[in-house]
Amino acid sequence: MDMATGEFNSSENAGAGDPRPLAIEARGLVKRFDQTLAVDGVDIAIPEGAIYGVLGPNGAGKTTTLRMLLGIIDPDAGYRRILGADDPQDVARRIGYLPEERGLYPSMKSYEAIAFMGALRGVPLPEGRERAKQLLEEHGLGHAIDKQIRQLSKGMAQTVQLLGTLVHDPKLVVFDEPFSGLDAINQGKLEVLIRNLADKGTTVIFSTHVIHHAERLCEGVAIIAGGKVPYAGSVEVARDRIPAQVRLETRARDGRWRAALPDDARRVGDFWQFPLPTSGVEPLLKALIEGDAGILSLSIERAGLHDAFVAIAGEAAARDMVSQNAGEQA
Incomplete structure (x- = not known):
């Protein structure tokens, strides 16, 4: 960002080698509620067509x-640009937003609820009704078109609200904890829908406290802990912060080959486990073979996003996420 003009320099935010323009860019976002500092200097850059967690x-x-990015609330400090606009309200009709707090009028029929949400984004009601019926058919809810929201199961009602978020064909979709409350089948359906949106060129950003959704779907993530973002970037780079782990099982329990193992190698049951040496696996293999270790198995396991999250945000934040997810599943 040019601090003299307040203008963004997209090249410094987009990521090395990524030719795509940015759908979302924010620098130094700060928000206080009374004396509580809720967000403290958030920087995010999301290319068009990306899935970002x-x-x-x-x-x-x-x-x-998310609400600051969308213009629902204004930051106390910092800058943001959404779909090329400095004011998110200027592009509100090109954005779909599913808040964490779900809410539909219970007496409305399913297709009318979707059409109503489309009308709020500029879709004429007759067109919205036709789109709604088509979306309900495409997503396996054709039998529920004329049912009132109060007659639907929780999962079906959540799907209706999700379709209402998409009925106006937005270029940017923002989901706040979209997987919360969904069973495994509907979580899988939502993952497919998110991938399909990205395949069409739609930018998708979602918040979550369940890391495996982000690991499966996202090319980039922002990790937030205590209102700060200690990491924002690609999932691959985050995982590469943790050395890959070698898992080795040998026939021989001891021998001169043991000298080839790193000092931090530890025994876990029948296996040795240690970080992949910086010299790579080839010198290790040579020493094991020449030392008659009798290799039964050797695997190199790359660190997962959970391991990266722990390293970046700390064990306390990771424990909070695990306990919150366990509470939802109970």
Whole structure:
């Protein structure tokens, strides 16, 4: 960003080698509520067509960050640009937003609820009704077109609200904890829908405290802990912060080959486990073979996004996320 003019320099935010323009760019977002600092200097850059996750435990500042990006609340400091606009309200009709707090009029029929949500984004009601019926058919809810919201199961009602978020064909879709409350089948359906949106060129950003959704779907993530973002970038780079782990099983329990193992190698049952040496696996293999270790198995396991999250945000934040997810599953 040019601090003299307040203008963004997209090249410094887009990521090395990524030719795509940015759908979302924000620098130094700060938000206070009374004396509480909820968000403290958030920087995010999301290319068009990307699937991007905002990870952190409940209370970390995820929802506040999303609402600042969307212009629902204004930051106390910092800059943001959404779909090329400095004021998010200027492009509101090109954005779909599913808040964490779900809410539909219970007496409305399913297709009318979707059409109503489309009308709020500029879709004429007759067109919205036709789109709604088509979406309900496409997503396996053709039998529920004329049912009132109060007659639907919780999962079906959530699907209706999700379709209402998409009925106006937005270029940017923002989901706040979209997987919360969904069973495994509907979570899988939502993952497919998110991938399909990205395949069409739609930018998708979602917040979550369940890391495996982000690991499966996202090319980039922002990790939020205590209102700060200690990491924002690609999932691959985050995982590469943790050395790959070698898992080795040998026939021989001891021998001169043991000298080839790193000092931090530890025995876990029948296996040796240690970080992949910087010299690579080839010198290790040579020493094991020449030392008659009798290799039964050797695997190199790359660190997962959970391991990266722990290293970046700390064990306390990771424990909070695990406990919150366990509470939802109970």
